[in-house]
Amino acid sequence: xxxxxxxxxxxxxxxxxxxxxxxxxxxxxxxxxxxxxxxxxxxxxxxxxxxxxxxxxxxxxxxxxxxxxxxxxxxxxxxxxxxxxxxxxxxxxxxxxxxxxxxxxxxxxxxxxxxxxxxxxxxxxxxxxxxxxxxxxxxxxxxxxxxxxxxxxxxxxxxxxxxxxxxxxxxxxxxxxxxxxxxxxxxxxxxxxxxxxxxxxxxxxxxxxxxxxxxxxxxxxxxxxxxxxxxxxxxxxxxxxxxxxxxxxxxxxxxxxxxxxxxxxxxxxxxxxxxxxxxxxxxxxxxxxxxxxxxxxxxxxxx
Amino acid sequence: xxxxxxxxxxxxxxxxxxxxxxxxxxxxxxxxxxxxxxxxxxxxxxxxxxxxxxxxxxxxxxxxxxxxxxxxxxxxxxxxxxxxxxxxxxxxxxxxxxxxxxxxxxxxxxxxxxxxxxxxxxxxxxxxxxxxxxxxxxxxxxxxxxxxxxxxxxxxxxxxxxxxxxxxxxxxxxxxxxxxxxxxxxxxxxxxxxxxxxxxxxxxxxxxxxxxxxxxxxxxxxxxxxxxxxxxxxxxxxxxxxxxxxxxxxxxxxxxxxxxxxxxxxxxxxxxxxxxxxxxxxxxxxxxxxxxxxxxxxxxxxxxxxx
Ligand SMILES: Nc1nc2c(ncn2[C@@H]2O[C@H](COP(=O)(O)OP(=O)(O)OP(=O)(O)O)[C@@H](O)[C@H]2O)c(=O)[nH]1
Ligand SMILES: Nc1nc2c(ncn2[C@@H]2O[C@H](COP(=O)(O)OP(=O)(O)OP(=O)(O)O)[C@@H](O)[C@H]2O)c(=O)[nH]1
Ligand SMILES: [Mg+2]
Ligand SMILES: [Mg+2]
Numbered sequence: 001x002x003x004x005x006x007x008x009x010x011x012x013x014x015x016x017x018x019x020x021x022x023x024x025x026x027x028x029x030x031x032x033x034x035x036x037x038x039x040x041x042x043x044x045x046x047x048x049x050x051x052x053x054x055x056x057x058x059x060x061x062x063x064x065x066x067x068x069x070x071x072x073x074x075x076x077x078x079x080x081x082x083x084x085x086x087x088x089x090x091x092x093x094x095x096x097x098x099x100x101x102x103x104x105x106x107x108x109x110x111x112x113x114x115x116x117x118x119x120x121x122x123x124x125x126x127x128x129x130x131x132x133x134x135x136x137x138x139x140x141x142x143x144x145x146x147x148x149x150x151x152x153x154x155x156x157x158x159x160x161x162x163x164x165x166x167x168x169x170x171x172x173x174x175x176x177x178x179x180x181x182x183x184x185x186x187x188x189x190x191x192x193x194x195x196x197x198x199x200x201x202x203x204x205x206x207x208x209x210x211x212x213x214x215x216x217x218x219x220x221x222x223x224x225x226x227x228x229x230x231x232x233x234x235x236x237x238x239x240x241x242x243x244x245x246x247x248x249x250x251x252x253x254x255x256x257x258x259x260x261x262x263x264x265x266x267x268x269x270x271x272x273x274x275x276x277x278x279x280x281x282x283x284x285x286x287x288x289x290x291x292x293x294x295x296x297x298x299x300x301x302x303x
Numbered sequence: 304x305x306x307x308x309x310x311x312x313x314x315x316x317x318x319x320x321x322x323x324x325x326x327x328x329x330x331x332x333x334x335x336x337x338x339x340x341x342x343x344x345x346x347x348x349x350x351x352x353x354x355x356x357x358x359x360x361x362x363x364x365x366x367x368x369x370x371x372x373x374x375x376x377x378x379x380x381x382x383x384x385x386x387x388x389x390x391x392x393x394x395x396x397x398x399x400x401x402x403x404x405x406x407x408x409x410x411x412x413x414x415x416x417x418x419x420x421x422x423x424x425x426x427x428x429x430x431x432x433x434x435x436x437x438x439x440x441x442x443x444x445x446x447x448x449x450x451x452x453x454x455x456x457x458x459x460x461x462x463x464x465x466x467x468x469x470x471x472x473x474x475x476x477x478x479x480x481x482x483x484x485x486x487x488x489x490x491x492x493x494x495x496x497x498x499x500x501x502x503x504x505x506x507x508x509x510x511x512x513x514x515x516x517x518x519x520x521x522x523x524x525x526x527x528x529x530x531x532x533x534x535x536x537x538x539x540x541x542x543x544x545x546x547x548x549x550x551x552x553x554x555x556x557x558x559x560x561x562x563x564x565x566x567x568x569x570x571x572x573x574x575x576x577x578x579x580x581x582x583x584x585x586x587x588x589x590x591x592x593x594x595x596x597x598x599x600x601x602x603x604x605x606x607x608x609x610x
Contacts, residue, residue: 042349048529051343111552111580112414112525120445142580143453144446151445196555231412233346233529235557256413259498261531284413284443 032065032073040080047264047301050234053271057083081298087267088294093276096223096250102134102180102188104213104220106173107253108206108243109227111194114255116145118227118281119189120152121289127156131186136176137162138169138209139193149191155286159183169193169205170212177216190221197242210247225278227253230263240269254292255281262301334378335360338598345558345597348533351567359385379598386594390563394572395587397428398546400518403488404436406479408515410508410539411523413496416551418447420523420577421493422454423585424549427575428489429460436487438478439464440471440511441495451493458582461487471495471507475515492517499538512543519546521574524565526553532561533568540569550588551577560597 037058044054060083061076070079097103105122107115116139123133135153137160139145146162153160161176173190180188192209195202213220226249228236243249254263254277266277277292335356342352359382399405407424409417418441425435437455439462441447448464455462463478475492482490494511497504512520520543522536539545548569550562553576566573573588 045343045349046530048346048531051340110527110555112416114414142450143457144450147449148444148446155445196552198554198556229414229525229527231525231529231531231535232527233557233561234344235346235527235555238556256498258500259412259531260500260534261529265529 032071032076036073036076037062040076043302044264047262048233049264050237050268053268056271057087057267077302081302084267084298084301085294087271088298089270089276092292092294093251093278094291095225095278098219098222102177102185102217103222104177104180104217105187105189105223105225106192106210106213106221106247107189107225107227108192108247108249109194110196110239113194113227113229113232114253114281115139115194115227116148116152116191117284118225118253118255118279118289119149119191120156121281121286122189122279123153123156123158124286125289126187127158132184133158133187133189134176134180134183134185135160136173136188136190138172138176139191140165140167140169140172141193145191145193152286170208173209174212174216177213177220181217197239197246203242203246207246223251224249225251225253226275227255228263228266230254230256231259231261232265234265234268236265237269237272240273240275244273244275249275251276251278253277253279253281257300258282258288263297264301331360331378338378338382341598342560342563345560345599346527346529346532346564347560347597348530348564348567351533351564355385355389355567383594383598386563386597387590390566390590390593391572393587393589394547395574397424397489397574398518399489404479404482404490405488405519406490406492406515406517407519407521408475408492408494408508408512408517408543409521409523410494410543411496412498412525412528412535415496415523415525416549416577417441417496417523418450418454418493419580419582420549420551420575420585421451421491422458422460423577423582424575425455425460425489425491426458426582427585429458433489434487435460435489435491436478436482436485437462438475438490438492440474440478440492442468442471442474443495447493447495454582461485472511472514475511479515499535505538505542509542520544521546522548522565522569522571524548524550524561526550526559526561526576527555527557528561530564532564536565537568540571545569545571547572547574549573549575549577549585554578554584558597558599559593562593563597 041054041058061079064079107119109115127133137146137149150160161179163172176188224247226243252275254266257263257280269275280290280292282288339352339356409421411417421437425437428435437451437460439448439451452462463481465474479490522539522545548565548571550573576586576588578584
């Protein structure tokens with residue numbers, strides 16, 4: 001049989017849902033053996049947890065099994081969940097708010113992950129909580145990025161500060177912050193152009209936006225939200241590290257969880273870089289945004 | 304860091320292998336374990352990796368590898384060669400219709416790079432003497448039409464857009480018609496991003512393909528995609544019958560293992576690679592470079608030379 005055909009066949013075999021698989025895995029055997037651990041590791045890798053973190057997690061499960069003298073394979077799933085929860089530190093971290101308004105949230109990330117859309121949803125989310133929200137259109141680079149944000153501002157019913165396409169993003173950020181103060185906004189959310197974390201000139205540009213905000217209001221931005229696409233694999237770790245080094249990422253918004261990807265890489269990110277997920281995106285609609293809940297997330301990992 | 308360990312680990316493996324005149328099955332297994340790790344860390348789908356390693360082992364054990372003078376080099380060379388073979392030859396040709404216009408449909412997940420790549424492809428084909436028409440058939444994403452119009456304007460390539468709130472299928476049909484009257488010989492249709500699990504939106508693409516009968520359906524895939532790449536490619540392929548793939552955002556530091564996964568499940572050629580946001584940042588795909596990248600071979604190839 002050719003490679004493609006064989007692969008197709010084996011893929012068909014693994015197409016059952018995660019729950020089904022993991023349940024099968026733990027129920028069809030009585031004894032906890034090596035093969036079982038191996039399959040557990042594979043399930044984690046399949047959710048983009050990454051080989052190292054997956055191995056680490058399985059090792060922790062192994063230790064717990066020994067310590068508690070667990071003999072029932074059926075208990076493995078809960079032990080695994082427990083350990084992932086522990087890594088994610090259970091409770092969801094709230095978005096940082098400034099004690100003196102306006103709170104400034106700067107939204108950053110690589111190209112196409114969902115920054116502008118997430119900002120539209122965030123604006124709506126906080127507006128619905130009675131906050132006065134202002135948006136700053138500091139992506140002056142991508143074609144029609146300003147128009148896109150403007151449509152979102154309209155949908156959310158909030159105001160927007162913009163310059164022309166091609167303008168200096170730092171200048172937009174500065175003006176937005178002045179406007180937010182003058183209009184007594186509670187919250188200013190700044191959109192930035194997508195950029196790959198490896199491009200040093202673009203990362204410098206982003207640092208400048210951060211510096212200008214801090215000069216205009218010491219302590220701003222209060223939240224630097226890195227948007228990660230759940231479909232992204234292990235590269236998300238490099239993204240988080242380099243954006244973190246450049247502008248001090250304080251939280252993650254994980255988007256596109258309505259797709260088939262699990263976004264398991266955030267477990268590795270939490271473990272190695274200690275940056276919490278704060279929000280999740282579950283669709284293209286304006287209310288498809290939720291605060292991150294570790295329990296729900298861990299449950300969904302195995303669905 | 305995730306990727307950092309690879310070359311050290313392989314070096315260690317090589318060091319151990321180098322001392323041996325002949326390789327035992329255990330030696331090969333050890334080396335392949337390292338290769339497996341490298342592939343997984345590069346986001347090659349775990350199932351693809353499993354089958355790939357099994358195949359290499361089948362080929363390698365007992366024959367060439369064991370007789371090879373320098374077994375360590377040989378392991379990596381075999382793996383590299385197999386990876387290249389698996390990713391297919393470079394095939395950057397767009398299937399042109401015998402009778403113009405050639406219609407190309409661009410599809411893919413949200414944010415993969417369809418709109419940008421549509422413009423890049425139009426630019427590329429124009430350089431080859433074609434007269435492309437860009438079609439704005441994404442009626443969902445805010446300012447998607449405007450985005451394509453801005454790009455078309457930058458290039459001086461016409462953009463067909465319908466402001467009357469029509470749905471994508473009729474826009475595509477009207478555009479194909481307007482291409483004929485306007486003397487355009489390639490029609491590139493930019494569709495809205497979607498998740499492959501979204502039944503309604505996938506059905507819409509099927510209807511579009513059925514009505515328009517494009518000559519090429521190209522899946523645009525973000526090179527940073529993780530394990531989900533297999534399911535995505537498989538679903539788009541089974542529902543639409545892909546003709547090829549374009550890989551975007553290869554200008555970053557991703558290992559891009561999704562390329563292998565996508566190619567492995569669809570068997571369809573990767574035709575182009577996107578290497579930046581600029582409209583000339585589109586290149587024919589090179590399977591050999593991609594294989595090196597997936598294995599982290601920049602370092603590994605120099606290691607082989609030293610081995
Ligand atoms: N299915 C789904 N799509 C999403 C989600 N969040 C964003 N998107 C879509 O992803 C695509 C890209 O979103 P944008 O908000 O433009 O992404 P961006 O990061 O601002 O992109 P650039 O500014 O070009 O870097 C659009 O099609 C959005 O509708 C989500 O949670 N689920
Ligand atoms: N660095 C880099 N960025 C790219 C490349 N291709 C596209 N992009 C960027 O990726 C982001 C998303 O591109 P779009 O063309 O809007 O993606 P799309 O698939 O049309 O998005 P939706 O229509 O919302 O699904 C934009 O910021 C593009 O500039 C590439 O090869 N390299
Ligand atoms: Mg944007
Ligand atoms: Mg688009």
